[in-house]
Amino acid sequence: MTQPLLDLKNVTMRFGGLTAVKDVSFSVNKTDLVAVIGPNGAGKTTLFNMITGIYTPSEGQVLLDGLSLNDKQASDITSLGIARTFQNIRLFNNLSVIDNIKIARHTRIQYSFLDGIFKTKKYRNEEKLIEEESLKLLALFNLDSKKDLLAKNLPYGAQRKLEMARALATKPKLLLLDEPAAGMNPTETKELSELIHFIRDQFQIAVILIEHDMRLVMEIAEKIFVLDYGNLIASGNAFNVQNNPKVIEAYLGAEI
Amino acid sequence: MDYYLQILTNVGIFITLTLSLNLINGYCGQFSLGHAGFWGVGAYASAVYGVYFALPIDPAFNMAIALSVGFIAAALCGLLIGIPCLRLKGDYLAIATIGFSEILRIIIMNTESIGGPRGFTNIPRWSNSWWVWGTALLVTLFMLNLKRSAYGRAIISIREDEIAAETMGVNLFRYKLFSFIVGAGIAGMAGSLVAHDQQFLHPNNFSFMWSVCILVMVILGGQGSVTGSIVGAVILTILPEILKLIGSDVSTWRVSIYAALMIILMLTRPQGIFGPHELFEKKKYQKGLA
Numbered sequence: 001m002t003q004p005l006l007d008l009k010n011v012t013m014r015f016g017g018l019t020a021v022k023d024v025s026f027s028v029n030k031t032d033l034v035a036v037i038g039p040n041g042a043g044k045t046t047l048f049n050m051i052t053g054i055y056t057p058s059e060g061q062v063l064l065d066g067l068s069l070n071d072k073q074a075s076d077i078t079s080l081g082i083a084r085t086f087q088n089i090r091l092f093n094n095l096s097v098i099d100n101i102k103i104a105r106h107t108r109i110q111y112s113f114l115d116g117i118f119k120t121k122k123y124r125n126e127e128k129l130i131e132e133e134s135l136k137l138l139a140l141f142n143l144d145s146k147k148d149l150l151a152k153n154l155p156y157g158a159q160r161k162l163e164m165a166r167a168l169a170t171k172p173k174l175l176l177l178d179e180p181a182a183g184m185n186p187t188e189t190k191e192l193s194e195l196i197h198f199i200r201d202q203f204q205i206a207v208i209l210i211e212h213d214m215r216l217v218m219e220i221a222e223k224i225f226v227l228d229y230g231n232l233i234a235s236g237n238a239f240n241v242q243n244n245p246k247v248i249e250a251y252l253g254a255e256i
Numbered sequence: 257m258d259y260y261l262q263i264l265t266n267v268g269i270f271i272t273l274t275l276s277l278n279l280i281n282g283y284c285g286q287f288s289l290g291h292a293g294f295w296g297v298g299a300y301a302s303a304v305y306g307v308y309f310a311l312p313i314d315p316a317f318n319m320a321i322a323l324s325v326g327f328i329a330a331a332l333c334g335l336l337i338g339i340p341c342l343r344l345k346g347d348y349l350a351i352a353t354i355g356f357s358e359i360l361r362i363i364i365m366n367t368e369s370i371g372g373p374r375g376f377t378n379i380p381r382w383s384n385s386w387w388v389w390g391t392a393l394l395v396t397l398f399m400l401n402l403k404r405s406a407y408g409r410a411i412i413s414i415r416e417d418e419i420a421a422e423t424m425g426v427n428l429f430r431y432k433l434f435s436f437i438v439g440a441g442i443a444g445m446a447g448s449l450v451a452h453d454q455q456f457l458h459p460n461n462f463s464f465m466w467s468v469c470i471l472v473m474v475i476l477g478g479q480g481s482v483t484g485s486i487v488g489a490v491i492l493t494i495l496p497e498i499l500k501l502i503g504s505d506v507s508t509w510r511v512s513i514y515a516a517l518m519i520i521l522m523l524t525r526p527q528g529i530f531g532p533h534e535l536f537e538k539k540k541y542q543k544g545l546a
Binding site: 054 | 416421422423424427
């Protein structure tokens with residue numbers, strides 16, 4: 001069997017006496033589209049924070065292409081190929097839409113600091129390329145006409161899209177989406193599910209999403225992992241998970 | 257004539273100082289209140305070079321060396337202070353930087369070989385308005401070009417949202433430290449210009465009050481705006497002189513005027529005169545990075 005893209009091995013995260021994630025293991029292959037679900041406080045976002053290096057796991061290992069991410073800083077993990085969006089949108093609000101994208105190119109910059117200060121040819125050529133590529137990316141998300149607006153002035157749905165575009169601008173192998181459908185109406189959610197499919201096919205990357213909108217999850221996820229109180233209680237395709245008694249118990253409570 | 261030339265020189269020096277603080281405060285969003293400390297270190301270091309180690313060469317070369325000495329000394333202090341302090345955020349960073357700059361001032365005050373509380377005298381006069389305005393111009397170009405490069409964008413993204421910046425691959429500590437060191441270094445150059453212009457230094461010329469004055473200039477012009485910093489520095493350097501012409505006692509009124517100005521500004525235009533934008537930006541760019 002080929003090496004998985006992302007491999008979590010017995011990952012545990014403790015905050016003082018609280019165990020937010022307990023002994024979770026799973027793996028994600030290249031171009032997989034998987035979902036992590038679970039009730040509030042199950043540890044889903046903590047899991048994301050460990051994968052992206054915001055937290056270091058108390059125990060266990062996170063591997064990307066077989067390389068351990070435990071001792072890596074968040075910024076290094078980005079350059080290794082993991083990008084994410086946030087549950088509560090975190091754009092660079094007072095910067096323009098296109099500058100939001102350009103910043104995400106940071107780890108791929110070739111020209112040196114002095115090239116930038118003296119505006120050498122190398123700087124000019126690369127900035128031109130960045131501008132073109134950023135516009136292309138924005139066009140994929142229908143945001144190119146809004147490129148000079150401040151990010152904070154975009155409508156909510158467009159902000160979500162911009163955050164995804166910005167994550168993709170880092171050229172990731174793995175994209176983590178933290179509740180992308182939060183606050184969206186059914187039409188927007190439908191668009192979103194198409195968009196996520198499109199992203200996966202177009203960029204040939206793996207996508208993990210955290211989501212509470214079960215219709216979206218069941219529709220697009222090829223594999224679902226269910227967390228409850230930090231434990232991985234079930235995994236499998238939509239049908240298996242929906243009929244798993246442990247999952248039903250976690251969401252609806254046990255029969256007395 | 258000399259009087260007006262002196263004001264012109266001061267304006268140039270304060271433009272350099274304000275821009276250097278703008279890098280730390282406006283671009284990177286780190287609230288530093290110890291800028292006068294770096295200014296003083298640069299001034300004293302290059303004065304020490306001028307008094308004790310000056311080479312028998314053309315004053316222009318000596319001034320170039322003095323500027324480098326001022327830059328390096330202040331940048332080293334920036335490094336020393338930045339490593340522990342930049343782990344702090346917001347108000348805590350401000351308090352820590354005040355503390356450090358006062359420590360630097362007290363050390364200078366208690367070092368006899370550089371004049372201690374009597375002040376440092378007999379510094380060779382190497383500087384002139386060409387040096388002052390040349391430095392101000394170079395620093396202005398540096399700041400403008402930095403803003404438009406990927407490295408400047410990374411620094412500005414830290415101001416906007418640290419966690420998002422980090423997730424975009426920006427190494428927070430490295431860029432914060434970079435801003436702090438370079439900002440401190442440029443303030444040191446401004447110090448060097450003062451030392452070799454006035455030929456006399458006193459530790460109290462670099463007290464906490466001056467850190468506040470420079471910060472006021474940055475905020476008046478607009479945090480993150482290069483043209484704003486220039487306008488802020490010009491207005492607040494010339495204002496006391498105008499008050500002097502009117503006849504009031506400058507040193508008593510200046511602080512009150514600053515305070516009143518800040519209150520009016522914060523009530524009417526909290527983002528400063530230019531906000532984060534530049535004066536001559538193209539219209540389409542105006543809502544952008546700036």
